[in-house]
Amino acid sequence: MSRFATQFRLRLRSLFRRTRVEQELDEELQYHLERELQQGLAAGLTPEEARYAALRALGPITQSKEECRDMRRLAWIENVVKDIQYAVRGLGHNPVFSLTVILSLALGIGANTAVYSVMYAVLFRSLPVKDPEHLVQLASYDSAGAAADSSVSYRHFKDMKVALGNEAEAFATRGQSLVRASLGGQELEPIVVEEVTANYFTGLQVGATIGRVLLPEDDEAGGSALAVISHAMWQRRFGGGPSAIGTTVKVKDKIYTIVGVAAEEFHGVQAHNQIDVWIPLTVSLPPNWLSSTGSQVLAVMARLKPEANRAQLESAADAAFRHFRSEHFSKEPSLYLRFRPAGAGLSSLGRQYQKPLLILMISVGVILLLCCANVANLLLARQQARRHEIGVRLSLGASRGRIFLQLMAEAFVLGSLGMVCGLGLAFAGGRLLVGFLPEGRLPVSLDLTPDLQVLAFTATIGLAAAFSAALVPTLRASGTKEVEGLGHGARAVGRLRFGRSLVVGQVAGSLILLVAAGLMTQTLHNLSLADVGFDRNALVAFEPSFPDEISVGQRATAFRELIQRVEALPGVKGATYTPESIYAGGGWAGLAYIPGEFDPSAQQQVALLRVGPQFFDVLGIRLAQGQVFSVADHQQTVRRVVINQAAARHYFGDRSPIGQRLEIRGDGTYTFEVIGVVRDVKHYGIRNRVCGDRVAYLAQNNERPMGTVFVRSAIGPRGLRPAVQTAALQAGSKMVIERFRTVDADVNGMVAKERLVGTLAVVLAGIAITLAVVGLYGVLAYSVGRREREFGVRMALGAAPSIVLSMILREAVFLVGVALFIGIPGALGFSRLLSGLVYGVALTDSETFVLASLTIALIACIAALIPATRAASIDPASALRSE
């Protein structure tokens, strides 16, 4: 024990009292020298002779001092510090090289960190609550094992809560919505409200900054109209003052009293939304929703007690879940329930984007490898140029190990600087990525502040990249033979072979990304041209909105007034509206069947779309048969329906649907007369199939206009917007225009995933090709430089410049050929990941593969032309003289 203590003390001493230890070493050796000297004098030598003999006996002092230091073991720390200082100095002498390497690494590290930080934020970041690992989501799955994530009704939730008993606290949320609200009577900008069960906070174990959170007993006896606000809202609206407590907030026509401010870091259970206000859903939901079985709007989470038997609870919840469904939804496909870890929240966005993010992660991984290859090539060239220096140091007695470590210190410095720059890039890139996430009705706000986990990721990939890039060049360099390094005509066949294989890898990698980019570009092109069944160009949409105090009647009048004023605007061809939020991921569905043929097990779902006057004209939906609604149809509640071709085929087959009857269950069951059939229209997204594409259009009574207004206009949205706003002002009733946008943008928003992957694939492929071209150029240029003499000889012996040119080009073609040979199978493998994302193009589309290969070959040849022409223009005389 004491021995180790001694050793430890000695080591610390040699580290921290270095001067002292060094002095002692000097003194010790000096004493030795003196004794030798004395001995010599005693033996009768002259002082001169004695000194010479002593020094000779002593041997090389510096070397043995170095060995003594080594024996003190902590030498390595000193060496590391010295190596790093030396590396920084050395890199400073060669700023262009250093900058190139650092930027290359920064690019690769930055891209990876950006994608990882977004992935981490939406998928993995733990909720800021105590023991997040005990949180689960009660998630439903279909019989195929795919996540169904169906919402449940309040009654269904209660059943499961009872089944879980005391071993777990189950709580529910209706999710977040952007609503107009007023605070203490003062109108607010729209705020994000989450409707929750009152035990939401106690279940999550989130406390209050001031006041209190909602408590389980707040749900008793019909619930209390209380609200909790977020820390951010508290700061924004109350300046962090105590006056917040007791203030009332009016949400959707109900008044809630603020009882507290949630803990600062907590902003809800969805990573991508920041909640402003939480209200109890027992108050906010319509009372009949609490008792009905059909109002399935809740997501359920639970906190399990640490000692709880997880499997047992899971099967209890599953049993309750299935029992309820078998009682009330016996006709619907059977689902089962499992606990899904919810320590990171519900992460619905993350699950939706899991695959696109995975694809991006792999793509940026490829980019990082290409960057590493480039850096390795650069380092190889630098180490090559330093062979002389290394040879000298080896001859002077430096060990290969020391030289290796010293060169690796350089890699460490480069890697660290690359990391710092990469983090900067990552921050900007992460914001860019978030911009691709669909806005929907709620602003996406993601916390991308790099925390320890992201930083650890960056550090790991950064150092791994730098070291792996430096490994081979450094091993080569520290393996330099002294004589070879000192000699002049140092040949470097190995450098070329290694460089070539790097280039082959780079070209192959860029082919993989280029093929992905090609497939996704075609996908985006196809999506933008896809026939949606209506004319989506020059179509603008917006939503009129009114403050609470405006009555329903006043709203209707102002709404109609607005439509009239907009229709009268110059350049406007027509305006209409629908209460359904089509093209924005929303919709309404019901059941339709031929009267007397109701069968819940059959495919009788139909998308219901209430439309205002002129809807088909304004949107440009073509009539196939019969007629559309007349003006009179909108003036009273009529039982007439227009269906699309898919519905007509489904219900009537070859018979003519006109004049036939359909019973439709929407908000009531009525029999309708079919008056027309229109072409199929993709109201719910280009790729989404809703209700088997069957649509039934109902005439909205113009006494109650509402929802989204569509305007067909020759003027672009930018020109139209001020005119619409003026019209809204003139229409009165404090109307405000919200979400002014083009329908084309809406439709494109529904393919946000494809846009995200497609756009980034193109960018990344561009980067990859650039990196590969730089690598190829570097290797060929080096090869030309090395063979200058050979070309000189060839040309002196009569070879035409074109022969030399073709020699270099042949080398390039060979390298690219090998790269394509490797890259095509790689691209085939990678493109498989894109299944479900590509649209209108096969994953193995041969044209894309051929085109991508040709593009790469062409670009590579252009890159090769520069060194090739240089080789061809070598002056034989000067080339021969140079050596």
Add this chain to the structure above:
Amino acid sequence: MSKPTDLVQGTLDLLILKILALEPMHGWAIAHRIHQMSNDVLQVGQSALYPALHKLEQQGWIEAEWKISDNNRRAKYYKLTRAGRKAMDKEAIQWERLSAAISLIVRTA
């Protein structure tokens, strides 16, 4: 002059430990004593001696102390520790076995 590599690996350590077992000594005296005791056969240069001493000190087998030497100068004296004595006995036994084995081969082969 015997270079350190001429000594069987670890032998110098054993010699140093043996010498220091007699009394604490400084570096030069150790080298001198080895030279004397081996009847002028073994000569240890400082380039081998001092690294070996520093290593043994680091291992905790010997301890160093600055003392005034016989010629009235400050010198670094090394002395055997308890752990060092144990290590020496072990090394000595091993050395006996090794040298006996080698002698056996040299004599009979």
